[in-house]
Amino acid sequence: MTVALEQPLVHQTGAGLSVPFAITGTGIHLPPTVVTNQELVRSLDTSDEWITSRTGIRERRRLAPHLATSDMCVAAARPALEAAGVEPGRLDAVIVATYTWDQPLLSTALIVKDALGAHRALSLDVTTAACASGVQAMLIAAHLLQNPSITTILLLAADCASRVTDPTDRTTGVFFGDAAAAVVLTRTDSRGSGLLSYSLGSQLSYDVQIPAGGSRMPASTATVTAGDHYLAMDGRAVWNAATTRLPESIISAVEHAGVPIDQVRHFFLHQANLNILNETTAALGVPRERAPVTIDRLGNTGSAGVFTALHTAVAEGSLLPGDTYVLSGIGAGFQWGSLCLRHA
Incomplete structure (x- = not known):
């Protein structure tokens, strides 16, 4: 409808x-389990040729059953923070964009911030725009950085679609993969x-x-x-x-x-x-x-x-x-x- x-x-x-900012570090986390088209064809009424021609996808990642979206976020955050030279304690905000939160209540961003030790950071979840949530989170972060009390933000975009897709559905079952990505945003003197x-x-x-x-x-x-x-x-x-x-x-x-x-x-x-x-x-x-x-x-x-x-x-x-x-x-x-x- x-x-x-x-x-x-x-x-x-x-x-x-009025306040310029920069991306000073990025990171990703890809679960080690790889699921190829050939593996999906064994259980779904489809073919490698169909999947590749319709989607361009050859393989995707699957998160281990005992892990959650917050675990991927933490794993992606660490290399991003290291690249930016930022300690978690310096973060002013942790924003998580996801439609596959750990649980409906409480905040996934709060779980991530606690795991990282970013204890002084504001925690924000951006959820219901699904695949566009990361773009919205970036817009929110850009505006937060205009506040003189906020200088450094960790933005995480992560989804674990394998937890919300029907494994017997030949449409959704072939499209989605699990991953997390992180960017560190900081104020800069670089005008424009x-x-x-x-x-x-x-x-x-x-x-x-x-x-x-x-x-x-x-x-x-x-x-x-x-x-x-x-x-x-x-x-x-x-x-x-x-x-x-x-x-x-x-x-x-x-x-x-x-x-x-x-x-x-x-x-x-x-x-x-x-x-x-x-x-x-x-x-x-x-x-x-x-x-x-x-x-x-x-x-x-x-x-x-x-x-x-x-x-x-x-x-x-x-x-x-x-x-x-x-x-x-x-x-x-x-x-x-x-x-x-x-x-x-």
Whole structure:
């Protein structure tokens, strides 16, 4: 069911927020268990050729049963903090973007902050934009850094979709992987760096949802038996929304930043589907190599996907000072957004 209620929001920040900031460290955690297409074909009515041609995915990761999303977050945070030269005790905020929290109550960000020893940090969870939660978390972090009492933020994007997908579903069962990514954001003296502009939008839709477990359909024996706690997804609706909204929001954000799109060096896009990435870069008219790909070996890792692509560029040394780049994602709801930033 889709309700045609669109609420676009576009905001221009000119040459950036008054307080510039920088990404000073990144990290990722990939669970060691690899699940290939060949393994999935043994239990699902599909084929390696179908999965690869429709999604571009060859393999994905699975988190061990005794671990949770917070464990992935902690593992991704440590290398990011080390790269940034930041001790956990110096953090002013820990933000976790995920739709697969450890439990409905209490806060996953609080669990992570405690495990790291970031005892003075504010803990925030950004959850219900699903795969777009990481983009929203980055926007929140950028604005928090305008507060003179906040200088250093740890942002984590992590999803453990294997816990909410039906292993017998040939659609959702092949798309998703488990992963976490981290970025450390700090104030900087580099004027003009940080957030230049953003473009957000939404359109109420139930085409991607987990129906049960909330106040409308509380957990019960009946909801568990019916599989209502699993992710339900209309693939065609996702394709239509993503291939339309991602290019629109990117163009809007870049235009409001006053940057020609051919001068954007990197496009860190939601790793939902390789064909969606190809359609988006084609619609933008930018070279395909400007959008790093991780979905082929990690699957759709939800909110982490944008940041696994960002980490790849940082690790390879291709994100350079002065580079203009875009973070863009779309998630259940539908909610989407793009941020245009400049690297310090």
